[in-house]
Amino acid sequence: MWETEGVKRVEGVAEGRCPVRRWQTPRRSSSRSIAVSPSSETFDAIVIGAGQAGPALAERMSQAGWRVAVVERSRVGGTCVNTGCIPTKAMVASAHAAWVVREAARWGIRPPERFGVDLPAVVARKDRISGQSRRNVEQWLRGMANVELVMGHARFIDPHTITVGERRLRADRFFLNVGGRPAQPGVEGLDAVPWLTNASIMALQELPRHLVVVGGSYIGLEFAQMFRRFGSAVTVVQRGPRLVPREDADVAEALRAILEQEGLTIRTGAECVKLAPSGEGVAVQVNCQTGEPEVHGSHVLIATGRRPNTDDLGLDLAGVRLDERGHVVVDDRLRSSVPHIWALGDCNGRGAFTHTAWNDFEITAANLFDGADRGVGDRVVTYALYTDPPLARIGLSEREVRASGRAALIGTRPMTRVGRAIEKGETEGFIKLLVDADSKAILGATVLGVDGDEAVQSLLDVIASGRPYTEVTAGGVRIHPTVSELLPTVLQALKPLPPATDPG
Template identity: 80%
Template sequence: MSEVFDAIVIGAGQAGSPLADRMSREGWRVAVIERSRVGGTCVNTGCIPTKALVASAHAAWVVREAARWGVVPPAQPVVDLPAVIARKDRISGNSRGNVEKWLRGMANVELIMGHARFVDPHTVTVDGRRLTAERFFINVGGRPAQPGVEGLDDVPWLTNASIMRIDRLPRHLVVVGGSYIGLEFAQMFKRYGAEVTVVQRGPQLVPREDTDVAQALRKILIDEGLNIRTGAECVRLAPSGNEIAVQVNCKDGPPEVIGSHVLIATGRRPNTDDLGLEEAGVKLDERGNIVVSDQLQSSVPHIWALGDCNGRGAFTHTSWNDYEVVAANLFDGARRGVGGRVVTYALYTDPPLARIGLSEREVRATGRPALIGTRPMSRVGRAVEKGEEAGFIKILVDAESKAILGASILGVDGDEAIQSLLDVIVARRPFDEVMNGVRIHPTVSELLPTVLQSLEALKPLADE
């Protein structure tokens, strides 16, 4: 006998929980099924716990570097890693508890802990229960992937989740993967006091970014004492006594790095392979993402996919926007989609890298006439006063419409400052109509109009 609901939400992540709340307020009877912990990646193994760890790392760095501000600490800082982990757990746990309390307090919503699996397009089973609904909303998130790394069965290794549970500082942490997740942990553990080496298969860190951004970020990390090995042709792990040999096969430097711990940060994959989606007729792409329309409907129109499992963005903010799009279309008579969503994200190294819109490389690929403005962070009063002058600002503009095409800010408070540029893009207004307001001094944002006033034609590269 099946239990009947108006809607079933599979996964209590950053899209599923608020969507359940909206459906509850609309009078729907809803089942929210979660097989692990409510809150999704962000609350449990992503944004919230990692940024709590970044904050502890920043505190250690400030104490260690205090002399640059004229403060002499009584001794070199000693990081109490168990205390750092406990702080992270409190913050993450409180957030998770608040989400669960929220869900359990929703009218007409039942939170079911267990593993959902489709048996037909309108039915799932959960620990012996059979549940049916007119509509399904899948928000199951993703997990770490390990493409192209050999020897994983021969040695112990860490993921972005398990590294946040270790209780002693690594002697030497080797991070395989020089992109967003890997670099945050690499800098973090260096500031805790570990030796750190980053091994990146490609020729540059953060390959999605422009070369000048990647080079500036690399210099920041090297200046802090991190070892960076790019151009690793073949990455293989092997035992080396009580430690781990990471064979990198690079052209420069030793052919292997010996570490006490290895973090594999080479990508993520969606949690879609054990949901019985084939029984529901839901199509997946080659990466395992659920194929969705602009309105986030799958190949089966009454089944939607939101968040990391749909391949349309893998951030908390894009997951939340997925919820907004679906809710507006279902209940507000809207016809919203995600196709026009402006790319926006940040890498939380210190200083952070904030990005919106198109990169310089992408602008060049369009062939359109464009303008570019840049300024080093050393020209920003706020950065100078805080003693954190590394990085730069880069803004790209359409030469004809004066629309902002994209921007990168690698520098202190750049993740906050860039938001005003994002608002201009979303408003679809020329920058010179909306960037003339008086801005607070001293802030990073106050330099953005100055950068735009110095725009020059984007010149062809030497090899173009």
Template identity: 55%
Template sequence: MMQRFDAIIVGAGQAGPPLAGRLTAAGMTVALIERKLVGGTCVNTGCMPTKTLVASAYAAHLARRAQDFGIVTGAVSVDMPAVAARAGKVVLDARTGNERWLGDMAGLTLIRGHARFTGPNVIAVDDAELTAPRIFLNVGGRASVPDMPGVGDVPHLDNTDMVALDLVPEHLVVIGGSYVGLEFAQMYRRFGADVTIVERGRRLIAHEDADVSDAVRAILEDEGIAVRTGANCIAFAAHDSGVAVTVDCHAGELVLVGSHVLLAVGRRPNTDDLGLDLAGIATDGKGDIVVDDLLQTNVPGVWALGDCNGRGAFTHTAYNDFEIVAANLLDGDDRTLSERLVGYALYTDPPLGRVGMTQSEAEKTGRPVLVSKRPMTRVGRAVEKGETKGFMKIVADAGTRRILGAAILGTGGDEAIHGILDMMNADQTLDALRWAVPIHPTVSELIPTVLLGLEPVAKA
């Protein structure tokens, strides 16, 4: 028997539950289908557990530095089962809270199971069939397994495995030098593991400017993490001590032996088992669901939100997808993806806060560009905390006097970047931010000084 709803939401990640809340509050009957864990990646295997682990790793690191602050302690050790249990409790509390919220939501039917399209507006879950004039896909993504020789013949970890790990690897080999890999590399080094990062490209976090990439590498290497870039022929084989990883680099050993291997080479959308072809829903070459500026697919009445649409790989962009859809459907608004200004952070220590264009991207537009950069050693707050690694950099358009982008690599950078992000979002000139009076002592107080130092980029 066909079950009819006003709306069906597939996936209880960051966009699905709040959308269910808005739709039911508007009087609609809603089916929310989740085949695994309510909360999606962020709550269960992403932001919440990883940042909890980062906090524990920072505590261990700071304890080892206690003497720098005039504090005398004994030997520092890490109780990894306790660290993992703390992260697990944070996850469980968040997931349970979400489940309780959904369970109390009038007008909502929460269905556990695997959803598959059987037609443009019909979804099957086990033996049941559901239909609705509005269907929202919030199915998220998962870690990619690279097509590298031997990868299927050896044990390996992904981000899901790492957040549940209750031991410290003897030697963790991280394949991939981008955001996920770097965060796990630093935290496990601080927990006591030997760590090697293996990156196929010439440098880490290649999307960032070279000076950001080089500074992050230096921070990691200062903590004893080995970094192997230019590893253009990676392969795996079983070894008595774990896994032998072959790397074809310009210098160093050709084979590394790790007790554990983490694959952190990107993510893929959970779209391959949804029956999208039966619904006629278009995807691109990477499996992302193709959406327009309103998050609508090519099939009328079907929207895609979050990681599965390829238009943002962050919790905050997934939530903003919900905000856009809800505003347009329920509030008579006219919100679009193209209006979105995306900021993000790399949660190494110190963190990297980023918004807008890199300097390299800005220069490629051909417009006249202004750039200013100041080291964190100029920030009183950083000096007082004994955390002076990194720098601030702002890129602006010389003609419009608008900030094009910024990077704050340093203590508090993930928070301080919002002062710049907000001014960009409000479409204010750099001169407006220049005359702000920030609180002393904070990291943000250097921002007006950085703006004063903006100078034209020299032509090559």
């Protein structure tokens, strides 16, 4: 769930994941006022972490004439480029190709007589794509004027000084863009068995005979469907009563049906998950109310959440306050408890996606250089789960609308009544739109279906601005056949939101 592309330097413009952006001429920084030790190197700003937000912010500072150090302990590009969206979506694409070949008869095509998945080739393709993206980001950084890329582990020794190896670097301002890593809350037995993370599973050279995925949310479900399509038996073990607990019940149920139709086994209500060796594999204690109490797999993927990379930076010596989960506590302008230290991306707990990290950069750059007063609180929730079909969401869920107590309208349409889905032979899922009954503003949009991640974004600007849904229904003529052409149709058939039937 972390989208980006490789980035390259083209005439001073960041080009790649995001549309080309040309910056206005920024103002120069104010004079430095910190005391400098003779043994320290001094910068106007230091960016710690070269993920999604860091390089773009460094370029903006470079254009302002600032002297900048970008410190990266491992590989530039961050989670998205190295272990997140780029490599996972490359493998999702390979899995989709395998599914199309296997299911070719549904489109009137005879599948090849010899069919198989070459996992080493899939991994090599993923590595080529991810590696090129990483090289592009590094080349971009190294080509910036006034910017030095420093490889090593940064640690604060006081609020204005970090060490990186033998070097001491000082600055007026610091920007943390250190990302996160997999977490394993409450999973017993991890020290007794081999287990996979979202990174290590993408290095496998042989298909698991039976992959057990512990965690039925976004990361876990993408890998579960992926490896099922590659040919592994797959069981998903979810602690709660349903998958993707953040979503509405109808979304979770529809997604479960899609996955089970492809042959995945879903075990929900697993309140006591424990791992233990079992022959040449792993036994996963499930303890559900129904079904076998244990699942025996050849491999186990732990996909139970992520934690920020803030525990070994010496942030206590800088006076930076963390919350109970280790996120840097920031205000609406992304400043930490220390006014000259900002936190962007996954480490601030204000968004766990590549696109929210990019927006953190936009907010920070606009406030620093454009005289703006932007805040993260203005951001509309947007994200996608890249199962196939994808689940795309903007704004409030139905559950959140009900909890708000406001009068609302709802419109739905199954994908079986969307021409584009019918023609592509992929009719699973539905569209659901929610509108404020008084203001007529669109409160939320959900599309679980083919091309939904693209189609739903045609509503984003209207939702973000709070404009009435009638601007969508009275707008221009949309292209047929597409999924997005049905969004005005759904809005034209709005009905009062009925009483809840599901307490969750």
